Amino acid sequence: MENLVMFARAFQNKSVWLSGHTGFKGAWLAEWLLQLGANVHGFALPPNTSPALFDQLGLAGRLGHELNDIRDAAAVARSIHQAQPDFVFHLAAQPLVRESYATPVETYATNVMGTVHVLDALRALRKPCAAVCITTDKCYENVERKHAYCETDPLGGYDPYSSSKAAAEIAIAAYRQSFFKNRPIKIASARAGNVIGGGDWATDRIVPDCIRALQRGEPISVRNPHATRPWQHVLEPLSGYLWLAARLTSDLRPPTSDLCSAFNFGPTHESNRTVAGLVQELLKHWPGRWEDKSDPKAVHEAGLLQLSIEKARAMLGWTPVWKFPTAIEQTVRWYRQPSRELTIAQINQYTADARQLGLPWTA
Numbered sequence: 001m002e003n004l005v006m007f008a009r010a011f012q013n014k015s016v017w018l019s020g021h022t023g024f025k026g027a028w029l030a031e032w033l034l035q036l037g038a039n040v041h042g043f044a045l046p047p048n049t050s051p052a053l054f055d056q057l058g059l060a061g062r063l064g065h066e067l068n069d070i071r072d073a074a075a076v077a078r079s080i081h082q083a084q085p086d087f088v089f090h091l092a093a094q095p096l097v098r099e100s101y102a103t104p105v106e107t108y109a110t111n112v113m114g115t116v117h118v119l120d121a122l123r124a125l126r127k128p129c130a131a132v133c134i135t136t137d138k139c140y141e142n143v144e145r146k147h148a149y150c151e152t153d154p155l156g157g158y159d160p161y162s163s164s165k166a167a168a169e170i171a172i173a174a175y176r177q178s179f180f181k182n183r184p185i186k187i188a189s190a191r192a193g194n195v196i197g198g199g200d201w202a203t204d205r206i207v208p209d210c211i212r213a214l215q216r217g218e219p220i221s222v223r224n225p226h227a228t229r230p231w232q233h234v235l236e237p238l239s240g241y242l243w244l245a246a247r248l249t250s251d252l253r254p255p256t257s258d259l260c261s262a263f264n265f266g267p268t269h270e271s272n273r274t275v276a277g278l279v280q281e282l283l284k285h286w287p288g289r290w291e292d293k294s295d296p297k298a299v300h301e302a303g304l305l306q307l308s309i310e311k312a313r314a315m316l317g318w319t320p321v322w323k324f325p326t327a328i329e330q331t332v333r334w335y336r337q338p339s340r341e342l343t344i345a346q347i348n349q350y351t352a353d354a355r356q357l358g359l360p361w362t363a
């Protein structure tokens, strides 16, 4: 692997602009970046859950905390201009499929135009910058086939959320080709699937639903017990986002090089489990009961979608680290004892386990 920049040093004292830092993945990423010595500037709406991981980690006092709207182009431009970032991670989004049926216009405004606003602010930047825009595995046209989707497969999306992320991918590719060909601004996108991990308090997601029921001592209602999903711990895609960004800055080829493209960050086949299987594994660590509450009138939700991670494996040397039972065990451990210390300990444990596997980002 040429021009390797060590992951551990790539972010030290660097300016990082992070949208969506008040959300689940954004708060984990902010904490990891702070541990790596980055100067993080967050841009997001206030946390919309209570509790919220952002508050539980006490992040507000430890980074640049800007409450603002990604749909406001001028605000995004001003914020990125002021931060003069070396790195951008764009996570801010309306990320829920069911919510997107209720608020399609807002979903497109946030997910498509929000991304365009970030890209356009980068267009005005006059310094080198590596940007990773986060979309989703749902950006693929899901034809419910058996084999895994790779980055060259057609984009699509049945519902407003999925299609908004596909549209964001198209905008990212268009901006890259139209404006960044001869500029030191390198833009990649990252597609990952369902993540689990401590600190997710969103409604309509299976792990937080389980934890809320267990905390109340009630049986867990499972809407979709037979749906199979590729589960992964939140630290898996985040290691991919960070390593991809680090590699973008160390890659001296033009911004049109292969790294400036889309990457899947998914789990191995071993992590394909039904929702019922996930609930049963979780109950091993926090005893309780669950009930099948399948609703025949529920809105359409896509079936299994498996991501091929061959590109990330070949070009980045990235692979998943924690197997399914470890991901569940770490997740439940976090909810039983939520704390910043445990969050940092889990980041360190994940990194140590990746080092054991000899992954290049831990070198």
Ligand SMILES: NC(=O)c1ccc[n+]([C@@H]2O[C@H](COP(=O)([O-])OP(=O)(O)OC[C@H]3O[C@@H](n4cnc5c(N)ncnc54)[C@H](O)[C@@H]3O)[C@@H](O)[C@H]2O)c1
Binding pocket: 019, 020, 021, 022, 023, 024, 025, 026, 043, 044, 045, 046, 047, 048, 068, 069, 070, 071, 090, 091, 092, 093, 094, 095, 110, 134, 135, 136, 137, 192, 193, 194, 195, 196, 202
């Ligand atoms: N959680 C998952 O399983 C999953 C899976 C695939 C992709 N993703 C993607 O990862 C990213 C983060 O997801 P998450 O699970 O952390 O979601 P989340 O809901 O916990 O966080 C979303 C973040 O976006 C911010 N945001 C939303 N609307 C905004 C607006 N108009 N202006 C500014 N900020 C706004 C919120 O304030 C929050 O900080 C999203 O882009 C999502 O689509 C998540």
